[in-house]
Amino acid sequence: MDSIRLRPLTRLFLALFLFFVSVGSSFAQGTAADPSKAGVAPGATAAAAPAAAAGATTGDPAAIAAGDALFKGNCAQCHAVNEVVVGPALAGITKRRPMSWIIPWIKNSSKLVASGDEYAVKIYNQYQKQQMPSFQLSDAEITSIIAYTTSQEGVGAPAAKVDGGAATADGGGAVAGEEADGGKSMNILLIVLVVVLIVLVVTLVIIANIMKDVLRGRKDLDGRDREVMEQRFDFSKIYKSTAVRAIVGVVFVLAVLYESVQGAMGVGLQQGYQPTQPIAFSHKLHAGENQINCAYCHTSVYKSKSANIPSPNICMNCHSQIKTESPEIKKIYRAIERKQPIQWVRIHNLPDLAYFNHSQHTQVGGIECQTCHGPIQNMEVVYQYSPLTMGWCINCHRETPLNTKGNGYYDNLVKLHDTENGAVPFTVSSNGGTECSKCHY
């Protein structure tokens, strides 16, 4: 009787055990995938690149590299080397026009058109009278851009170019991908192991039963043997043991407490928040495949606390020409016609009591957008990648070395730090970056 009654209880234990195992493993996964640890490295910002271009000469690999950065930052929205996008393909431009024409054209095309330059007017008319914006670039910078486009001439047909883009995007994620793959194979191994074990247990039980049946069939067993054979473990002893009861009780209470604390801590957390936006704008298409620089649309990300959600007039720079029939683009036209601004759903919400400044992190700190916003170039619909909790902020401030190179503000501080602490990295927090009124005032 006892054994029958015990059945559900053992099941309960089993269920509890499995629950903890699963909870534990899910938290383990959580820490493994903790985004704050991945990719926190001060890198050169796109904005820092133009400086490298100064004094570059044509054909010089350094100039081409600088031109590459400048091209992607300024030109790639409308131009490709071997393909007509908004503006003409730039392959062979040095053969078509001399540098003495190209430079004033880039600096101020409308002036050239207005001056009645024959070629300029022709180009202007040919491309639907779409004016090319003026660029505040130095002659050296323009030369380096041209050096870059010349070096890219014929490199890959249009189709190949897309591949190239995808390849670089993949390249960026490759390291992360490998790690993820490693985790996956581990999981598969574990599952296989568990299955094997279950099979083993089942097999053993079956064998035991068969053997028991065989023994039952034998008539030559005396009473003591029979007793041994029919002996059953009395589970009620475990159930009735106060020690076991106490342990189970404590474990249960702890588990409930732990869960509620975790739940309470998660109140207001929006990690993974992915609302539907009024316009199905794809960062994957724009930032990923077309490699438009983030700052092209988020204009004030290097100078203001707010990165600035682009206003429709920025969209119109390209979309007055491109994909004008798309129903999503038409929503922008409608907004402009009706003079009603687009109401995007805000994804990253910091509480009012926390002050955050984009330019501090991008321009001064040299942090990449992806460090906090995740693989934005792969997001069809943007979601909140980081938890945006204070712990997450502080952790990064503790671990990240300051981007002090070439910044006169830090010169003395670095010297002071190095003489005192030698090898210890000069992190944000060692410069007071975890003090309250750096973010709360």
Added chain:
Amino acid sequence: MQESPKYWKGIEELENSPEFVKNALTEFADFLPVKETHGTSDATVAPRRDFLKLMGFGLAAATLASCETPIKKAIPYLNKPEEVDPGIANFYASTFFNGQDYNSVLVKTREGRPIKLEGNPESPITRGGLSARAQAAVLSLYDGARLQHFAKKGAKVDKDQLDQEVRNALAGAGRIAIVSHTIISPSTKKVVAEFAGRFAGTEHVMYDVNSASGLLRANGGVLPAYDFSKADTIVSFDADFLGTWLSPVEFARQYVANRKVSSEKRSMSRHYQFETNMSLTGSNADVREPLKPSELGEAVLAVYNVVVGGGNASAYADKSKKVAAAAAALQKAGSRGLVVSGSNDPAVQALVTAINQRLGSAAVDVANPSLIRQGDDAKMSNLLKAISAGQVGAVIFYNANPVFDHPMGAELATALKTGKVRTTISLNDRLDETGELCTYAAPDHHFLESWNDYEPKRGYLSLAQPVITPLFATRQAQDSLLTWAGNPTTYYNYLRAQWKGVLGGDFNKAWDKAVHDGVAMGSAAPAAPAQAAPALDVNAAIAAIKSSPKPSGLELAVYEKVGIGSGADANNPWLQELPDPITKATWGNYVTVPRAYAVAQKWEQGDVVKVTVNGKSVELPVLIQPGQAAGTIGIALGYGRMKAGKVGNGLGANVLPLLAMRNDAISYTAAAALAATGTKEPIAQTQTHHTIMDRKPVVQEATLAQYIKDPKEVTEYVTISTPDGPQKPSKVSLWQDYEYKNHHWGMAIDLNSCIGCGSCVVGCQAENNVAVVGKQEVINRREMHWMRIDRYYSSDAHKSDFETKGKLSTYAAMEDPSENPSVIFQPMMCQHCNHAPCETVCPVLATTHSSEGLNQMTYNRCVGTRYCANNCPYKVRRFNWFSYYTNEKFETVNGHMFTDLGRMVLNPDVTVRARGVMEKCSLCVQRIQLGKLEAKKQKRRPKDGEIVSACAQSCPTQAIVFGDMRDPESRISQLLRREDGERAFHVLDEINVQPNITYLTKIRNTDKSDFNA
């Protein structure tokens, strides 16, 4: 030898009233009526249940919050203007002029909305200083009580319909009057002239609430420009030139230029003040003598007799040695002497002019006169009489409210009500006392929505540009006048056309520069009329003074307050809550009476009395004012508004109807009778609310003679006994010192330059979103100002008196010092102690020390134990007893935090503090952070002067210096090096909290003879 006068903060302290002692010993008021609006009958039962309910609700709310994410929208511009970036402030130069004060300002806008006004350093007149009124003007822009549409008899009306009706009405009106305060805009005057050209019979009458009509007449219609920096001896007869007279911001800067001292420059001007009420200027004077208004003329005559000679003997000369001393000093100073008078009596002003002419005063400039007061009392009163007689066909009130702010307002109201004027038009920004009685209302834009030009002084031009699209369906008054006159040009084009004749060279370029700078040199006003002969010659003036009435009873002197002024901005809660520099009273006016009189009448502070003048009376509470002349009382004008808006309505009483004309000018003095009413009305004073612990004086002062002798002897430094002999307190410490590697922010406040004007208080309030709490909460000692200006009275007795006058008589004199006390001002805010007592007692580490020397207050961590406030020796911490932005109790006074319209004024970089947390001065940490970030972006160290706290920036006298003490080249470092051991001291140095705020000892240019007089 350091002087050690006895300081006291108010009458309560001087008399050690039981209530004062009780309050002084407790940080917070015992009676904490938190729930008075909800009925307190169940107060003893409810809290526990409430607590449980709230607990339950909190849990439920948390659960709900975890289920659902509130959707927040992010709405970008439709077409982003190129120069606007969200998160970056833009500054535009503009001009503040409210018919009374001129200030050249920079408007700080965020995302296209003005959030703060700052002084324009380009201005040669105000030089980066800003008055409290100008600081507060940005809040008036978002005042919901402004009239938001055109109206006819109070009801909304279409603009075109109104224009049509007005044009028709004006065409047949006959005599038309445009009534305004002083207009210093040349283009506006041109518009008025064009209007007058279209409608013959138009006259433009200007009047001023605090009139300088007498001064104008005595100088032949010209208002002299003064330069106080060119005067070594200043004698002022009732002119509050640092607070309210003509151009206080300009004068304060000039005045202080000649009063700043250092061990290299051990000289300063001497300032004599003869006045009835204790004014801001009088409290800064080296020698002050209270006198009755009726004695003022005689006192001026006494000086006239010495300097010029030839007048009748003055009855006052024998009475006061101070007048004789002043006259002698003037004579000695010659062209470096200056006499000014705030009296509106042409006779008195005629004598003052004669004295200055004889002195050949370099400080008076009549060639480039000031244009800041042009009101003509006689013309205005004649007009009002004509209106009452029904001789005027149409009146246009252009930002003028004479029903309230002219002594004959009641007659005008009757005339308007009974239809004595057929067409009445109000261009006022709201339906105020006058506007409400007008048929048509075409409200003017706020000045932050308008184009305009100004010429406060001949040859000095100033521009105002709009910084926001008009919030309401209003129209600029000039455009209204142009429209009615049939001129289709907009006022902007009109203005530009006017300026074409003023700016030389490439006009577009010069115009852009003028708009950018906000100021330009040149004159747009028509050439000055040849100075007419003064209306009164000196002999006639002396005769007038001799024959002026000498009432035997009490005399009333009406004065203007530094905050509220004429009362036009009465609906501005920042100004209402700004403590008066002298009385420290907020929210309303009162009768200031001398202490001896109050004692004789057995009156206490707050007893309501009835003041009767010529059969008219007002009832106001009594405020005992040390320094008030015997036999006089004072009442501030600008109160008693009934149609200002919900903030300003019904505060105090209007004293202007009590005044009358004398000598063709409004006389601000009168014989009055006082009678007790038996009722009481508390006055909301901040005076003794945050008493500093009863230790050695926290303010230090010395005389110039001592300073000249040895600058190292003027400041008393406390030492403490140690086994190694007396040491500085900082030598013995429990705590480890901080090491500042990067920055070490600090502030130095020169008590010699601080005039106590309160501009910093409002500047701080605007910058830091400080809540307004209203009259009752000020009475409950819960004001929220992060910065206060402590005003101490001290007795005249000095240590040396013990030797010269004998101990007994000196002690006797010290016991009754309130007849004419010296005053000293001390701005007080968080001292950012390096060994802060507040930091060590916070149980949750909500207040901590930063690596840059700041005492950080973290609101989101604060649980409201208030231990820190209890432990603060300076009493500078403020507790949020309520949520001032949602609690309906504060909707009247703090209304701007309740509506979307009003919230536009809030600084988006500063948190609005929630209920139950402590707050205090942060040294404008948001500005520090911004300044550092800008420097980092440009890969350099911050430059000195780039990062300035709001108080230091608004100070008209630059008494406050803010900077990085770690940078050896910064102004503050240099100043502290120079003053170390001389004038620099810390408040309460002996308790060794090591503040980062340093004060510099005040130096008075007095000598003993002034007191023995």
